[in-house]
Amino acid sequence: MFFTYLRRELRRRRKAALVVASGLALGIALVIIVSSVSSGMTKAQDKVLESLYGLGTDMTVTKAAAAQGSTTERPRFEFDAKGDDSTQSTDRVMVQGFQTLAATTVDKVAEQSGVADAVGGLSLTVMKVDGQFKRGEFKQDESAAQDSRSGPGGGSGQPQGEVQGGGASFDVNSFTVYGTDVTQQDLGPLTSSAITKGRTFKAAETDAKVAVVDASYAKEKKLAVDKTVTISGTKYTIIGVSTADSGDAAANVYVPLKQAQTLSSSKDKVTTVYVKAADSQQIDAVKSAIQKNISGTTVTTSADLADTVSGSLSTASDLASSVGKWLSIAVLIAAFLVAGLLTSSAVSRRVREFGTLKALGWKSGRVTRQVVGEALVNGLMGGVLGIAVGLGGAYAVTAVSPTLTAQLGSSGGGGGAMGGGPMGGGGAGRQTASKTLDIALTAPVSLSIILIAVGLAVTGGLVAGAFGGWRASRLRPADALRRVE
Structure with a gap:
């Protein structure tokens, strides 16, 4: 009886049911689209941070910034004169940021509570200068020479003229090495x-x-597996070529840590300690413990790095997380209220019907369940329609894949916003390396989003049913009899 009556009433009031379902569908579709876009933003930001940190890293530990006003080392190049036209070539291997930690810091960090693993690395910059000195040639002024010979006293006897040509031409090439x-x-x-x-x-x-x-560097320098790459006069056999997941590698060349320490004369030194927390929910506690127990260090978490991301990615992410979220909530509330009011209004128009049913023996609970059942079906219809529209919107975003830019490294200071890793680090007052990444935005829809949509549909139906059911439960058979003509 319940389902028969339900089917008949929904068929008889198709327009009203469609209005209620459409309102709920709009709110649910908006929630799905905003949630999927926000998820895509999160993945895009994670991809950006992976280019700095690496997978599985929760934070980095670097040397604390030097005091303002302190002097930092600067690269110096010295050349010897070798004949008239001498070719000069020299390499200078420098620690990025000129800030290092003792290798024992890695063990100290690993001993801290909440740290699952810690590993050290040494980030270097290699500057290679190649060029040639050319000696200038003296060009004698012929007219001045004649005047000096024919003039009284035969002139001073000193040749007259100027040095022409000469100079130097040098090419500076730099690349990054990570130990x-x-x-x-x-x-x-x-x-x-x-x-x-x-x-x-x-x-x-x-x-x-x-x-x-790195694959890009290998292509540029025409390097391949089993060939060699020379770093400060030392040849290294290439055993592999890597391609960065984000399209931009952390370094051009990777070598074993001990070799990097030898190249830079940094025995038992590291620039960065990469840390993995045992529990992702305790990252802030681990950060505090490291800063408290290991002096002279700066700890940078992924949340800190996220604050340095600017550009259209950051702007779109803020819009999706703030404006989009509140807009979705506002539309959902409005949809719930409209559905409830429409259901309540429909009950008002069915006073004679419900009053007659009560006169025939229907109890208030049965009438209420009938109204709630109709509203719940309307909510589920709205949920199906909303999920379809939401999935279509998310698919459209993924198909278009708008490109967003992420600007990294806009702040200065030791340890830097980059955490002192291969892409950043630095001494006092040093501006961290600016880096721009282009990220294609996608809108992945997870099962949890679909389940949330179903839950919202049921909730919308129950809210509408509560309005109508409360109104129906208050009807009396006498109200129906008074309206019978």
């Missing part, structure tokens, strides 16, 4: 790249002259 702990390769920047050719390091190659090069 990685080959015994622990599950943390650090190299984990955000995939080995596309060759292989990665072996645990036994702690001090071997081997290297992994």
Whole structure:
């Protein structure tokens, strides 16, 4: 009887049911689209941060910033004169930011409560200067020479003229080198790249002259597996080529940590400690513990890095998380209220019907259940329609894939907003390296979003049913009899 009556009433009031379902569908579709776009924003930001941190890293530990006004080391290049036209070539291997920590800091960090793993790395910049000095040639002034010979006293006897030509031409080429702990390769920047050719390091190659090069750098310099790359006069055999997941690698060349320490004369030194927390919910507590127990360090979490992301990605993310969220809530509330009011209004127009049913023996509870059942079906219809529209909107966003830009490294200071890793770090007053990434936005729809949509549909139906059911329960048979003509 319940379902028969339900089907008949919904068919008889198709327009009203469609209005209620459409209102709920609009709110549910908006929730799905905003939630999926927000999820896409989060993934885009994670991809940006992976290019700085590496997969699985929750925070980095770097040397604390030096006091303002202190002097920092500057690169110096010295050349020897070698004949008239001498070719000069020299390399200078520098620690990025000129800030290092003792390698023992890695063990201290690993001992802190809440730390699951910690690994050190050394980030270097190699500046290679190639060029040639050319000696100038003296050109004698012929007219002045004749005057000096024919004049009284035969002139001063000194040749007259000027030095022409000569000078120097030098080319400066720089690239980045990252020293990685080959015994622990599950943390650090190299984990955000995939080995596309060759292989990665072996645990036994702690001090071997081997290297992994980034695919873009390998293409530019025409490097390949089994060839060699020279760093400050030392040749390293290329064992693998890596491609960064985000399209921008943390370094051009990766070598074992001990080799990087040797190249930069930084024995038992690291620039960055990459940390993985045992519980992602305790990252702030781990950060506080490290800063409290290990002096002279700066701890940078992924949340800190996210604050340095600017550009259209940051703007769109803020809009999706603030304006989009509140707009969705406002539309949902409005949809629920409209559905409730329409259902209540429909009950008012059915006074004679419900009053007659009560006169025939229907109890108030049965009438209420009938109204709630109709409203619940309307809500489910709205949910199905809203999910369809929401999925269509999310698919459209993914198909178009608008490109957003992320600007990184806009602040200065030691340790930097970049956490002092391969992409940043620095001494006092040093501006962190600015970096722009282009990220294609997608709008992935997860099962949890669909379940939320279903829950909202049911909730909308129950809210509408509560309005109508409360109104129906208050009807008396006498109200119906008074309206019978």
